[in-house]
Amino acid sequence: MTRARMPRPHEVAAARRDPRLLRALRERRQDEAWRTRGTCQNVDPETFFPAPNEPADAAVALCRSCDVQGSCLAWALDVGDLHGVWGGTTPRERRAMLVAWRDEVLPDPEAAGEAGPPVRDRLLTLVPLS
DSSP states (O other): OOOOOOOOHHHHHHHHHOHHHHHHHHHTTTOTTGGGGOGGGGSOGGGGSOOTTSOOHHHHHHHHTOTTHHHHHHHHHHHTOOSSOBTTBOHHHHHHHHHHHHHHOOOOGGGGGGOSSOHHHHHHTTSOOO
């Protein structure tokens, strides 16, 4: 298994201009029911989680035609998901976008009382260690 590296400054700068990220910023929290209308609903989920040595081209191509691509990517960036294809982006692309995302997105005023680690990290604290 390879270890993910931190994105370089030029990758983050390119991510800031990426139209997919700009769309995700616009559509963030705009459509809470996006999952029900995604093109991926009728596709095998394994398509979106290829093995590390397999290309993600098929999943990215499906995402390009999806109406909820921005909301999907916004969700993945909100929760920090760096696995699989979300919103037409690969994990490597999202690592750079995540840095830009965290700089752009202010904490949600409605969630002001919920400050703390990302959802995934809070859930991991609930798993008992053996």
